[in-house]
Amino acid sequence: xxxxxxxxxxxxxxxxxxxxxxxxxxxxxxxxxxxxxxxxxxxxxxxxxxxxxxxxxxxxxxxxxxxxxxxxxxxxxxxxxxxxxxxxxxxxxxxxxxxxxxxxxxxxxxxxxxxxxxxxxxxxxxxxxxxxxxxxxxxxxxxxxxxxxxxxxxxxxxxxxxxxxxxxxxxxxxxxxxxxxxxxxxxxxxxxxxxxxxxxxxxxxxxxxxxxxxxxxxxxxxxxxxxxxxxxxxxxxxxxxxxxxxxxxxxxxxxxxxxxxxxxxxxxxxxxxxxxxxxxxxxxxxxxxxxxxxxxxxxxxxxxxxxxxxxxxxxxxxxxxxxxxxxxxxxxxxxxxxxxxxxxxxxxxxxxxxxxxxxxxxxxxxxxxxxxxxxxxxxxxxxxxxxxxxxxxxxxxxxxxxxxxxxxxxxxxxxxxxxxxxxxxxxxxxxxxxxxxxxxxxxxxxxxxxxxxxxxxxxxxxxxxxxxxxxxxxxxxxxxxxxxxxxxxxxxxxxxxxxxxxxxxxxxxxxxxxxxxxxxxxxxxxxxxxxxxxxxxxxxxxxxxxxxxxxxxxxxxxxxxxxxxxxxxxxxxxxxxxxxxxxxxxxxxxxxxxxxxxxxxxxxxxxxx
Numbered sequence: 001x002x003x004x005x006x007x008x009x010x011x012x013x014x015x016x017x018x019x020x021x022x023x024x025x026x027x028x029x030x031x032x033x034x035x036x037x038x039x040x041x042x043x044x045x046x047x048x049x050x051x052x053x054x055x056x057x058x059x060x061x062x063x064x065x066x067x068x069x070x071x072x073x074x075x076x077x078x079x080x081x082x083x084x085x086x087x088x089x090x091x092x093x094x095x096x097x098x099x100x101x102x103x104x105x106x107x108x109x110x111x112x113x114x115x116x117x118x119x120x121x122x123x124x125x126x127x128x129x130x131x132x133x134x135x136x137x138x139x140x141x142x143x144x145x146x147x148x149x150x151x152x153x154x155x156x157x158x159x160x161x162x163x164x165x166x167x168x169x170x171x172x173x174x175x176x177x178x179x180x181x182x183x184x185x186x187x188x189x190x191x192x193x194x195x196x197x198x199x200x201x202x203x204x205x206x207x208x209x210x211x212x213x214x215x216x217x218x219x220x221x222x223x224x225x226x227x228x229x230x231x232x233x234x235x236x237x238x239x240x241x242x243x244x245x246x247x248x249x250x251x252x253x254x255x256x257x258x259x260x261x262x263x264x265x266x267x268x269x270x271x272x273x274x275x276x277x278x279x280x281x282x283x284x285x286x287x288x289x290x291x292x293x294x295x296x297x298x299x300x301x302x303x304x305x306x307x308x309x310x311x312x313x314x315x316x317x318x319x320x321x322x323x324x325x326x327x328x329x330x331x332x333x334x335x336x337x338x339x340x341x342x343x344x345x346x347x348x349x350x351x352x353x354x355x356x357x358x359x360x361x362x363x364x365x366x367x368x369x370x371x372x373x374x375x376x377x378x379x380x381x382x383x384x385x386x387x388x389x390x391x392x393x394x395x396x397x398x399x400x401x402x403x404x405x406x407x408x409x410x411x412x413x414x415x416x417x418x419x420x421x422x423x424x425x426x427x428x429x430x431x432x433x434x435x436x437x438x439x440x441x442x443x444x445x446x447x448x449x450x451x452x453x454x455x456x457x458x459x460x461x462x463x464x465x466x467x468x469x470x471x472x473x474x475x476x477x478x479x480x481x482x483x484x485x486x487x488x489x490x491x492x493x494x495x496x497x498x499x500x501x502x503x504x505x506x507x508x509x510x511x512x513x514x515x516x517x518x519x520x521x522x523x524x525x526x527x528x529x530x531x532x533x534x535x536x537x538x539x540x541x542x543x544x545x546x547x548x549x550x551x552x553x554x555x556x557x558x559x560x561x562x563x564x565x566x567x568x569x570x571x572x573x574x575x576x577x578x579x580x581x582x583x584x585x586x587x588x589x590x591x592x593x594x595x596x597x598x599x600x601x602x603x604x605x606x607x608x609x
Contacts, residue, residue, distance in 0.1 A: 009187025079124030350378020
């Protein structure tokens with residue numbers, strides 16, 4: 001969840017570190033710091049609570065210069081966000097410094113063990129245990145000391161370590177928390193995520209669990225947990241820094257909302273051939289698809305909501321039973337899995353800790369695991385049996401938008417192919433559905449032309465204290481994502497309900513002036529949902545309706561505002577129907593003056609449980 005950057009080379013290391021940390025601000029943080037070495041190897045640290053600009057003010061007051069250093073943005077877990085708990089942390093003598101992402105689960109036992117040996121702790125963090133362990137084991141070889149230290153750790157970690165006795169070297173290691181090594185020319189780097197590296201290199205190593213990287217300006221050496229040398233080709237990143245920048249937009253979120261037509265095309269078009277769906281990039285034969293008897297989809301947050309839509313369409317059209325599981329609950333329920341089970345894990349980053357744990361649980365029990373993921377080379381992409389990339393491009397804003405719609409597109413492609421292979425739909429229906437999916441990017445483009453009306457409506461309602469989202473069937477799955485978008489970036493209380501459940505308690509919360517967002521895109525359930533909407537309007541609610549164009553006249557008599565998406569096959573409507581809710585949430589947040597791209601208490605990639 002936090003950000004790590006490390007640099008060894010000829011450039012101003014402190015400038016590289018702060019610049020890299022800015023590229024990682026989207027991950028969420030509440031303090032920041034850097035550590036660097038002078039020519040004699042002496043380690044200096046500057047850190048501060050708050051945003052990077054506060055750290056930069058302190059740096060500007062010094063004459064610090066260095067070519068080796070590590071930096072960190074911290075999202076507090078153990079200990080409040082203050083100077084003492086901020087990273088980097090040092091040994092008592094100040095000769096070893098580290099930055100750390102993750103959570104050490106046995107830190108209290110280690111803290112007691114080290115205290116008994118005379119170590120005095122300065123902070124409340126679990127991280128400080130690690131630096132004292134490394135110093136305890138240090139005997140002339142930093143990588144050996146790091147290896148011995150991590151052998152005692154339980155939990156997750158990505159570490160960058162510098163030591164006075166090794167003034168031109170960074171040692172890095174990871175377990176269950178991402179860490180990337182950038183391979184430059186006369187310089188090498190480490191970072192939590194690729195955007196921090198792109199200014200300097202596009203060639204990277206993704207560290208595997210418990211792999212150790214020893215980094216100097218001229219070379220990178222990789223070792224396994226037994227200190228055997230590891231040889232492999234670097235991965236070349238095929239997108240550039242411009243794709244990870246705002247390009248004139250006020251916020252990353254609105255940029256990424258606007259990028260959805262392109263992202264949807266790049267997800268769908270290469271996989272549509274001769275009027276059908278082809279997954280040539282993975283080993284997923286028609287025979288395997290025909291044999292599927294049950295599917296389990298595992299995900300968190302926005303990806304979970306996309307999975308709920310996937311459940312509806314797979315069951316409806318392929319007639320295969322689907323369970324959708326929240327990843328953080330999945331492995332603790334002793335799931336029933338075997339070699340016949342087909343598991344789909346969905347994650348934008350491919351580093352979501354709970355989803356990684358669920359994937360490993362599934363594989364351990366013999367299940368075949370298909371990943372739907374956006375980030376090439378991520379942990380989930382590497383560990384799954386097969387992966388379908390969503391091809392959304394870098395998503396920087398914490399609130400996911402284009403990752404969600406491309407996850408939907410991928411699930412739709414999978415569902416219609418499965419339905420056809422199983423003989424649940426005929427060739428004509430198959431071709432028709434594929435054709436409608438190809439139209440989805442254009443439909444989203446049309447919806448985006450209505451931003452002005454949504455901006456105006458948001459300007460009239462941004463002071464709401466509570467907003468309810470309702471729908472039935474697919475529209476309920478869609479309402480959950482719309483509600484999440486609003487609450488996470490505007491801090492307005494918001495809940496989504498299956499519309500038929502209102503009268504079972506929730507309608508007690510409806511009063512005059514309450515804002516309700518009603519999603520009505522499905523003909524089959526339209527009149528049922530209209531009845532539920534009228535139940536709230538009777539009690540004084542104001543209603544924003546999201547529907548298809550052909551239904552506009554049917555909602556005119558009770559809607560305060562209508563946003564219509566282009567007509568399509570009902571079950572495909574969620575791809576374009578989520579966009580008005582994304583835009584509405586965005587403008588609600590802007591009107592309130594919230595930090596749209598970096599909402600409080602949240603991080604882009606949830607890499608701890």
